[in-house]
Amino acid sequence: MPAEEVLALPATWMRGGxxxxxxxxxxxxxxxSAARDALLLRAIGSPDPYGRQIDGVGGATSSTSKVVLVQRSRQPGCDVDYLFGAVAIEQPLIDWSGSCGNLAAAVGPFALQQGMLEDAPADGIAQVRIWQANLGERIIAHVPMRGGQVLETGKSRLxxxxxxxxxxxxxxxxxxxxxxxxxPTGRVRDLLRVPxxxxxxxxxINxxxxxxxxxxxxxxxAGVELPQALNPDVGLLARCEAVRAQAAVAMGLARDAPQATRERPATPKLALVAAPVGYAASDGRAVVAEEIDLLVRMLSMGPFHHALPGTGAIALAAAAALPGTLVADCAGARGG
Structure with missing residues (x-):
């Protein structure tokens, strides 16, 4: 790239959850927006027909191909605005239709490191009031501080x-x-007709x-399969996307299934649930049925997610509280 085309911008590569x-x-x-998205796509390394994002900072998974925009907020009672973009790996697309619950955990530290809060405590817990701009929701982050700096080290495990x-x-x-x-349909269960x-x-659920x-x-x-076993099955991924796309139409998020697949791969999320049974986690650890209430495997931007999206946990918890939902029935299957 000629020197006159090189653009230097400050950015921070951060983990959240x-x-x-x-x-x-x-x-x-x-x-x-078009110029913004073109720049962000190039920084992440998309679109990449090889699916690796080698010429960018993206990590070639839905969990590591993301961008976050933060600014001081004009919303009453909020400190910063948080705008999230899910970056497609092989397509020239950033889906701005949803949020990332995991990266929400990094918004507060970023805002504090950037000096966006004028009254943050030097020690203790800083409360950062976040406006989630994609969805129009409020989040409060409780960020530990020490000596005027965000505390990054600790023993909390995830x-x-x-x-x-x-x-x-x-x-x-x-x-x-x-x-x-x-x-969105007014019902706890709907019947999707999936080709x-x-x-x-x-x-x-919203x-x-x-x-x-x-x-x-x-x-x-069965609900116990791990992503590394599921993601090579392109037929299964196609069937899951067909379900997700029909759900988008039923929820009023897309006019038809092709539009849902083409324009908003990030939302709605798709969660597959089952009643609790024992299984082996990705790290080989045995999980017994008595320790859990529900088996869940979610998809994100096409493939199965390696963990559980933070926003997915919120959706599942809300559904569990509503009698008659699939989650409530699965979670109650063991009589707990």
Missing amino acids: TSKGLFFRTGDLPAE DGVAFGGAEIRLDFLDPAGGARPLL GLGPVEATL AGNPTAIVAASALGL
């Missing part, structure tokens, strides 16, 4: 992350509120992110 993303101050990017770190607690305020109805599969029962929940058995799965 089980995800990583490239963080920017909103004002450092072009205001026009499944899916190899090392411990400082604990950052998040309060999602009314994640099923706002302009979106909790049940190639026929009728598939689903719970469609909480955290728009999410479609179906029984793992509807896709021929």
